Amino acid sequence: MLDMTPANSVERTALKINPAKTCQPVGAMYAALGVHGCLPHSHGSQGCCAYHRSHLTRHFKEPIMASTSSFTEGSSVFGGMANLQQAISTIFEMYDPEIIAVHTTCLSETIGDDIPTIIGKCQNEGKIPEGKVIVHANTPSYVGFHVTGYSNMVKGFVKYLAASTGRRSDAINLIPGWVEPSDMAELKRYIAAFNLPAIMLPDTSSVLDAPATGEHSFYPKGGTTVAQIRAMGDARHTLALGAWASEEAAIQLTKQCEVPHEVLDLPIGLAATDRFISAIAKLTGTAVPQLLEDERGRLVDVISDMHQYLGGKKVAIWGDPDQVIALTEFCRDMDMKPVHVMTGGNGQAFEERIKAILADSVPTANIKQQGDLFQMHQWIKQEKVDLMIGTTYGKFISRAEDIPLVRFGWPILDRVGHSYFPSVGYTGGLRLATQIISAIQERQDRDAPDHAFELVM
């Protein structure tokens, strides 16, 4: 029924069909939710804010609080300054946040609203209560994609707040990338295992996986505090996970506060987690805690136990660049064959990285940045795969082509678990590996003729 994709590739120059990305502001909203007591503010039409809140709600099954400048026809002609000024007063009076994180939209960008000037004006007019802060990021929807918005917002927090007092602390900064609340909690656990003091920005754990308490908490207890962000300027080092999501903020910290930085892949899978762990070990000068060695051992153990089911399995992977790079490497290391690898985001570096990862094992893989799911569907029609790994949007292809789908990335609109169980680190790798193995085994069971249907696998 939904199989309307022709197998033959058609030349497209002006079109995205079934996108594998969305626009910047939603990323800015997600990042801002990871700051304690922060109200994300969308400077544009009401719809933007409503859509971003709805979409994040569908993924996290959590209330998402954000305000909007509620542009009208008049604002689109005369500019949105009055709207933002009114908004700032309304927000502090009504919602009393510690900090407002303003992000722009395509409309306010095109009109050319100058946010710092408007914030400055509010400051001068005394509209910002004592001790409260406003930061902003430019997030035009027609540039980059949702991860760009995340990156810009994290950079915005740093730019406005991080300051060096001249005294270096023992702490490091950790920019976690666009990962789940569960992943952020897991990253903190890893750092803590080394007894390394760290500030993580943003931190959506205990915000977007908040427990049911019988109350609606407008600002849940989690999130990086403003004081912590300020202190990032004194850290001795920054680890940025995922170049697309985190590098910009790390560079800003170097420029602004001379904090040296290092960019790593997201620690998804065995090899990328190894690199992350050894980076921390290098910083602390200590050995890797036995706890983590054991977790690594378990992951290796499970992959060894099950490698006969994984070997040679063709897989299609799509999602955000940082995620897809790490995941492709992980699949390769489990002897799978990623034959179609795509991101909706932009960056030539993506294609180069994937090419390098697959140079020996799948030199003929289809690799594309700025792709869409129509393209992915065509690839899959041209060369069938055993497994698809990607967002919920893959379910149409999965059904049309009868291929199992392991849901991974953002957004996942039709399953739960991702925000509670990590996929970073060794334990996260274990979860991913078991999801992949189970999907393959379920399929084998379903398709096996009676005589080959096995009790023990």
Place this chain on the structure above:
Amino acid sequence: MLDARKSQVITAGDARAIVCDRPSVAGSVTQRACTFCGSRVVLYPIGDALHLVHGPVGCAAYTWDIRGALSSGMQLHRNSFNTDIRENEVIFGGEKKLARALRELIPIHKPKAAFVYATCLTGVIGDDVEAVCRGATAEFGIPVIPVQSEGFRGTKKHGYSAACAALAQLIDSGDTTGIGPFSVNILGDFNIAGEIWTIKSYLQRMGLEVVASMTGDGRVDDIRRAHGAKLNIVQCAGSMTSLAKMMQEKYGIPYVQVSFFGLEDCASALYEVAKHFADLAMLERTRALVREETAAVLPEMARLRKDLEGKVAALYVGGAFKAFSLVKALRQLGMRVAMAGTQTGAQQDYEHLKELCDADTILADDSNPLEMAAWLAARDVDLFIGGVKERPVAYKLGIGFCDHNHERKIGLAGFVGMAAFAREVHATVTSPIWKLVPRRQRPGCSNTEGTP
């Protein structure tokens, strides 16, 4: 609460009128959306049309298959087509890209018509979407219709009008030969979870021919001959009344405003339609239908009502017509309504709500989660009815929830729909999980029944 908001909240017993129909205060966490959203939801269910979003990727991504508007045939509407406007077009204009996009799409998918949605961005850069659509209409021989849905034009309401204007361009372009005297169009039902199929089956049993359904399970060719029908049945009045008015003026087709939600409203909707045709046999068939369908669901409803009697509900919906039906339907289940709010209700709608509700029922226009959460807790509500953004707020508070918006998975229209609604309400209100949430475990909480 902001002073500016105080006039937008009253109780049903208040002498003063509510203030509504005005833009949200900038800075509020409004649950409202934009013009584009309104147009997109109204036109989206037409399954054999191409829906091309001319704008940045977000507008297309967030509206990709989010509405469970079922189609009995072609499902082109469930794909997301987008010109993905980038910086280059912001500077040099997006018209050429739009024309190319239509050229790349129409020959492959062969739609019966195409709708091109303007967005904030293409509006503000000044693309002449109309001109491009005219060119494409000439080139491909199908109607390519611009939808003036720039987000900043206003709320969803403005988007409904833009969608109606787009539909008006299709109507009166098809052959009406063979349309009989007992013929209707259905306006303002979107076939969420198959609801229009239920309604159509009732109308057919009454002896009526449904010419076009707008837009649930809608087909371009049917809409083109909609002007041949003898009556327009308008559900969801907020979205489609403007089209019905236009059709009355232009083609002399009268319309009735009805709701198919709830036994009471559904029965009176069918009678009103039958009365319009003043045909005794049809009236008799309608009576039989109502009798039969009501009898089929009453025993189950009576059984469910036993558990729901005296429970308290709150609702926050898009349009007021749905609120009317819900208040009545909840009463039929023995429940009281503590709060009723809408995103886009008008003055007379709230006056009608006042008549329907209890004196202490809170009526709120353009509410926000902070207010609503406070009311839900204060009135110790057992059930919240709303949409995607309201659902998790209810659950956090430990309150049952029923989606009466795009994301409902079970048809709630018609007599069978009322039974489904009762089952859904019953299931969520009596879920054992609420006995385990902290709110219900606190000493002194008014509703501690079943606390372990």
